[in-house]
Amino acid sequence: MSREAFNRIEQGLKEALAYAQGAREGYVVHEVEVPDPEVPAIRARTGLSQAEFARSIGVKKATLLNWEQGRRKPDGPARVLLALIAKEPGIVRRVLGKG
Known part of the structure; x- marks a missing residue:
């Protein structure tokens, strides 16, 4: 060093x-205000299945299902990541080179 x-x-x-x-x-x-994510709509814009989308953002499919069905709400880094994906659906693939 x-x-x-x-x-x-x-x-x-x-x-x-x-x-x-x-x-x-x-x-x-x-400080950045992050809106409540509309998880089903965000995933739909990516064109990915539930399993594919969950894998792409590093969460379990059960977690994604809970978010989509309103039983739980994403928070912290997941909420920020979902806000980024809402604005640019291909951001994960583009930035991390997955596809």
């Missing part, structure tokens, strides 16, 4: 520690 890379990593860690200890001045926090 170069000295420059080490210094940048060290500075980042110091900043993270300061932020965690309450130093907020000078830091910008970006």
Whole structure:
């Protein structure tokens, strides 16, 4: 590792520690509002079966079924990923090189 890379990593860690200890001045926090995903419509736009879609986003088919039937709601990273797919149905294939 170069000295420059080490210094940048060290500075980042110091900043993270300061932020965690309450130093907020000078830091910008970006918040993005993610809408509730319409999971069946999002999957339909991809043209994938339930099993294919679940595999493509790294969840179990049972999880996808629960989302589609409204028994559960995706949250966290899954919700963000679904929002991206809603805007660009082929994003997973294009970015990760799957097809």
